[in-house]
Amino acid sequence: xxxxxxxxxxxxxxxxxxxxxxxxxxxxxxxxxxELYQKGLKLSKELKEQLNGFEDKIKKISKDNK
Amino acid sequence: MNQLTVTTLVRYLKNKxxxxxxxxxxxxxxxxxxxxxxxxxHLYFSLKDETSSINCVxxxxxxxxLKFEPKxxxxxxxxxxxxxxxxxxxxxxxxxxxxxDGQGDLYQQYEILKKRLENNGIFNDEHKxxxxxxxxxxVAVLVGDNSAAMSDIKTTFSRRWPICNVDYxxxxxxxxxxxxxxISQLQKVDKLGYDAIIxxxxxxxxxxxxxxxxxxxxxxxxxxxxxxxxGIGHEQDFTLCDFVADKRAATPTASVELITPNLKDxxxxxxESAALIKNNVHKLITTLQLNFDLYSEKLSNFNSEINKYNxxxxxxxxxxxxxVNKIILQNKSDIKRFATLLEAxxxxxxxxxxxxxxxxxxxxxxxxxxxxxxVFEVIFYDGKIKxxxx
Numbered sequence: 001x002x003x004x005x006x007x008x009x010x011x012x013x014x015x016x017x018x019x020x021x022x023x024x025x026x027x028x029x030x031x032x033x034x035e036l037y038q039k040g041l042k043l044s045k046e047l048k049e050q051l052n053g054f055e056d057k058i059k060k061i062s063k064d065n066k
Numbered sequence: 067m068n069q070l071t072v073t074t075l076v077r078y079l080k081n082k083x084x085x086x087x088x089x090x091x092x093x094x095x096x097x098x099x100x101x102x103x104x105x106x107x108h109l110y111f112s113l114k115d116e117t118s119s120i121n122c123v124x125x126x127x128x129x130x131x132l133k134f135e136p137k138x139x140x141x142x143x144x145x146x147x148x149x150x151x152x153x154x155x156x157x158x159x160x161x162x163x164x165x166x167d168g169q170g171d172l173y174q175q176y177e178i179l180k181k182r183l184e185n186n187g188i189f190n191d192e193h194k195x196x197x198x199x200x201x202x203x204x205v206a207v208l209v210g211d212n213s214a215a216m217s218d219i220k221t222t223f224s225r226r227w228p229i230c231n232v233d234y235x236x237x238x239x240x241x242x243x244x245x246x247x248x249i250s251q252l253q254k255v256d257k258l259g260y261d262a263i264i265x266x267x268x269x270x271x272x273x274x275x276x277x278x279x280x281x282x283x284x285x286x287x288x289x290x291x292x293x294x295x296x297g298i299g300h301e302q303d304f305t306l307c308d309f310v311a312d313k314r315a316a317t318p319t320a321s322v323e324l325i326t327p328n329l330k331d332x333x334x335x336x337x338e339s340a341a342l343i344k345n346n347v348h349k350l351i352t353t354l355q356l357n358f359d360l361y362s363e364k365l366s367n368f369n370s371e372i373n374k375y376n377x378x379x380x381x382x383x384x385x386x387x388x389x390v391n392k393i394i395l396q397n398k399s400d401i402k403r404f405a406t407l408l409e410a411x412x413x414x415x416x417x418x419x420x421x422x423x424x425x426x427x428x429x430x431x432x433x434x435x436x437x438x439x440x441v442f443e444v445i446f447y448d449g450k451i452k453x454x455x456x
Contacts, residue, residue: 013375020382023389030397037390044379051372051379058369062362 009050016043072155080150083157089148094120094159095167098140109136113144113159122146124161132164133302134271141167166271173272176279180306183281188288189309195293196312199261201332202325204231206255206292207264208248211236215268215297215318222319227326233260238277239267245280256292262325263290265307266297266318278305287311297321417447 019040023033070078083089096113103109107126112119122144136142145163150156183189205223209216216234223232235251238244248265255263265287267275277283278298287294287310296308297315308314315321413423424431426442439455 013378016379016382020385020389023386023393028389028393030393033390033393037386040386041383044383047379048376051375055369055372065358 009047012043012047012050016040016047019043073152076150076152076155079155080152083148083150086148091145091147093143093145095141095143096120098136098142099138101136101138109161111136111138113142121156121158122161123158124164128162134166136164140271143167166273172276176276176306179279179281180309183284183306183310188284193288194312197262197293197325201327202227202230202261204233204260205262205264205325206233206235206258206260207266208235208237208251208255209264209266209318210239210268213239213268215239215266218268218317218319219264219266219297219322222322223326226323226328228329230326240270240274240277242277244277245283248277249283249286252286252290252294256290260292263292263294264297264318264321264325265294265311266321267299268318269300269303272303275299275303275305278307281306283307284310295321295325414447417445422446 019036022028023036023040028036094113096115099112099114099119101109101111107129109122109124109129111122111124113122114120143165144159144161145165146159146161149158149160151158187193207216207219209219216236220232223230233255235255237247237251239248252263252265267278275298278296284306287307293313294311295313295315296305296311297318297320298305298308299317301316304314313324315324417423423445424437424442425445426437426440431437431442437455441452441454444451444453
């Protein structure tokens with residue numbers, strides 16, 4: 001289960017990096033750029049949420065096992 | 067007739083006897099009576115037979131070499147010198163050695179039987195059983211009823227291993243009827259499932275212990291299924307039963323000591339084991355603690371990994387925002403450029419038709435009233451000139 005989530009996280013990270021590099025490339029159309037930006041923000045929000053989840057999980061595990 | 071003093075007479079007799087080779091370095095056999103051991107270590111007794119008796123003395127130096135304790139009734143052969151004790155005028159034997167009479171024969175019998183049994187492999191180790199239990203539970207003891215050996219055995223059991231069940235089977239331990247009785251008791255207890263049998267007897271002369279050299283008894287012990295230990299006589303006594311038994315102890319007390327653990331030792335072992343267990347558990351906990359610390363560190367590393375990702379995501383977000391802003395800016399400036407162009411194209415065609423455009427300070431002058439008396443621009447479709455109002 002955890003492994004699958006981690007893969008998802010990695011995949012999302014990869015997607016986000018691709019979006020940034022596409023945006024940084026010259027000649028990206030603005031419609032496409034806005035679309036990508038929207039997608040990128042959504043991805044980064046999800047990634048942050050996932051990271052928070054990891055953090056909470058670690059805290060809980062540490063507390064439970066103290 | 068000569069008149070003599072007592073001293074002279076006694077001295078004369080003493081000399082006569084001392085110098086008579088038939089009375090010196092002689093061997094005399096008889097039975098000991100009136101035995102008395104003086105506190106100085108000298109032995110005083112009488113040697114008698116059916117009709118006569120003679121006083122005997124054995125000085126400490128010779129007595130200390132004796133291999134047994136002489137007692138009244140012992141049939142013995144004395145090595146002695148004859149002499150007279152001057153103070154009392156008494157004739158006595160000065161004993162240098164005492165041997166038990168009859169031992170010679172018995173000892174020969176013993177040696178012959180021992181040799182034969184030995185040659186038949188009866189004493190071989192491969193026939194011996196080992197005691198299977200470290201903490202023995204049931205023991206049968208064959209010993210003389212109310213004997214010192216029995217009380218020694220009881221004391222030793224209660225001192226060392228009181229939780230053991232001990233059953234006593236009193237038997238004769240001396241004389242010609244003893245072997246038969248011991249054999250029948252051994253055969254009985256062998257079927258009762260004891261962990262061990264003790265066959266014991268206190269100290270005694272070679273003759274006293276001779277019943278333990280009985281061939282039938284030896285063969286019975288040989289064929290026992292139960293572990294048997296003997297504790298017969300003292301350290302120096304070896305009977306044929308000792309040779310055939312699974313184990314030989316020097317004394318009745320030692321026979322118990324050899325098959326029982328010492329309660330004190332067992333308690334100590336238990337305490338030591340408990341301490342060891344406690345120690346090991348402590349060690350284990352410490353190891354686990356160390357492991358935990360290690361994992362905790364790894365976990366906090368993992369936390370910093372999360373922070374790293376957070377930073378990366380933030381920077382990617384910034385990059386995105388920058389890029390998007392740049393693209394928007396680019397588009398804005400494009401739009402502006404296109405607007406200017408469009409504007410330009412919108413009046414160019416009018417100018418071609420013969421109109422011109424007046425501009426002053428970059429403003430298009432739409433009314434003559436708006437023009438200032440200064441230099442202004444007139445723009446034609448193919449160029450522009452500067453002019454001045456008149």
